[in-house]
Structure formats: structure tokens, C-alpha cells
Amino acid sequence: MHMNDPALASMLPFDTMGLYEQPRPKFIFKMPRVVPDQKAKFESDELFRRLSREGEVRFTGFRDRPQDERVVRFQNSCREGHTEIAFAATGTNLQLIFTPPTTAYTPDKECDFDKEPGKVHLKASFIMNGVCVRWRGYIDLERLDGVGCVEFNEEKAAQEDALLREQIERYNQRLREFEDKQRGYRQERPDEIELRMTNNIHGHHGHHGGVTSRCHGPPRGERRLT
Incomplete structure (x- = not known):
């Protein structure tokens, strides 16, 4: 259910806008000791x-x-x-x-x-x-x-069944919590993208404006022709 490869852990998806998907949590589900029935x-x-x-x-x-x-x-x-x-x-x-x-x-x-x-x-x-x-x-x-x-063994079977149900419920609860967080992240993300795009566009225009203002007059070392 999870990957612990160090090479993969150090990699992030390329994104020109500086955005990437949130990493999924590492859910560890221990193999049950007993079968359901x-x-x-x-x-x-x-x-x-x-x-x-x-x-x-x-x-x-x-x-x-x-x-x-x-x-x-x-x-x-x-x-x-x-x-x-x-x-x-x-x-x-x-x-x-x-x-x-x-x-x-x-x-x-x-x-x-x-x-x-x-x-x-x-x-x-x-x-x-x-x-x-x-x-x-x-x-x-x-x-x-x-x-x-x-x-x-009826008695031990009942005890292990209770532990199995508790284990499954804990796992499902963690899964529900993760899905709720993901839904909240997806709802907030459009505003975040718009904000980042606005900041990038303003920064891009400002950069070009600075370059243009420095380009008046002939290059240094050249004589103007009359």
C-alpha cells in the first residue's frame, strides 16, 4: 500500500506554476490474523x-x-x-x-x-x-x-473477530479523514491557482518594464551620427 523507495521519495512532479499534488498518506494495514468467517x-x-x-x-x-x-x-x-x-x-x-x-x-x-x-x-x-x-x-x-x-475454538475466535472489526474500523476512519482533507484541498486549490497566476503575471510585466527603461540611448562606446 506504500512505497519507501528513497529515489522516488526525493522526486516531485514538474510544474511550471510551482504547484504539485499533495503526497498521499502512507496507510499501513496489517494483515488480519483471522478470516472474516x-x-x-x-x-x-x-x-x-x-x-x-x-x-x-x-x-x-x-x-x-x-x-x-x-x-x-x-x-x-x-x-x-x-x-x-x-x-x-x-x-x-x-x-x-x-x-x-x-x-x-x-x-x-x-x-x-x-x-x-x-x-x-x-x-x-x-x-x-x-x-x-x-x-x-x-x-x-x-x-x-x-x-x-x-x-x-469458539472463545478465541470471538476475541479475534472483535479485534479484526476494530482494526478495520480504525483503517476506514483514517481513510475517511484523508478523503475529507483531499476534498477541502481541491475546493481551495482554484483560488490558490488564480492567486499564483496573478502574482506570476505581475512579476513578469514588471521584469520587462525594467529592461525597457534601461534601453534608451545608444550603446556605450558608440558615437551618435548627425
Whole structure:
């Protein structure tokens, strides 16, 4: 929507009257994080349809390390609040970020080692292809595989929709303000042009008058003939 080329920024249109168009403002519109109708896309998109069905998942981190080391690294990353998984059927890789487990009791843990022995149950919310979703599932702590799926996240979707509407309204407001200024500029410009033309014409005549007044009599160094 804008150009930052230094060569272009230093150039102005040529105008014999000394007038030029006012430069347009640089409107910066950040790409929206979500699509306008998230739920419709989640329900109609083929990828979301596949991921919304529970399927096999695997931990994908540290593939070049021995299995016992990968087990330790996986459990440590979960306690830090992140891990990497992939759906076996589609090959879709996900970077999950969630709240690390704590000793305090919480009714809806995002990382729960206590729910089922030998497994860790995970929940992670994120935006995927412009849609707010939540991954939900579990991973076996020894085999490093498990089952999971992607769900539509109603609460986060509503929050992002509100932010999107606010962002669009701010942009439209700035656009309206700019158009109002442009209309005012166009209404004032004819008077400005007339004033500049009058000043240029008067200055032009005055210049010629000065030259004419200095041209009486013969040039210096020449004798008048009688």
C-alpha cells in the first residue's frame, strides 16, 4: 500500500506554476490474523475436516537422538510449555505452546501428567490458516506417540473477530479523514491557482518594464551620427 523507495521519495512532479499534488498518506494495514468467517472455513476446509477427526500423532523433536534421550527431552519440553508433534495421516506438523504444569490444582490443565499414568494430556490454542483452533490429545511418555485432534475454538475466535472489526474500523476512519482533507484541498486549490497566476503575471510585466527603461540611448562606446 506504500512505497519507501528513497529515489522516488526525493522526486516531485514538474510544474511550471510551482504547484504539485499533495503526497498521499502512507496507510499501513496489517494483515488480519483471522478470516472474516472462521467457523465457516473450519467446517468447509478439507484440511480442518481431516484434522478434526482423532488420529495418530507423534513427537517430532530431536529425531537424530537416541530414544531414551528423546523421552527425557520431550518431558522436559512439556514442563517448559511447548512441544512439536505431527499427524501421521496428513503429515501436518504443529508447534504447540501451552501453559506449563504447576503443582497447584487447576480445573482445566493444558499440560496434565496426572490424568492418566504413562501419558501426558495436552491442550494448545493457536491460529491456523486464519482460524482459531485448539489441539487436544495425549502422548505416551515412552513411545512418544498418541492420539489427538484439532477443534474450533469458539472463545478465541470471538476475541479475534472483535479485534479484526476494530482494526478495520480504525483503517476506514483514517481513510475517511484523508478523503475529507483531499476534498477541502481541491475546493481551495482554484483560488490558490488564480492567486499564483496573478502574482506570476505581475512579476513578469514588471521584469520587462525594467529592461525597457534601461534601453534608451545608444550603446556605450558608440558615437551618435548627425
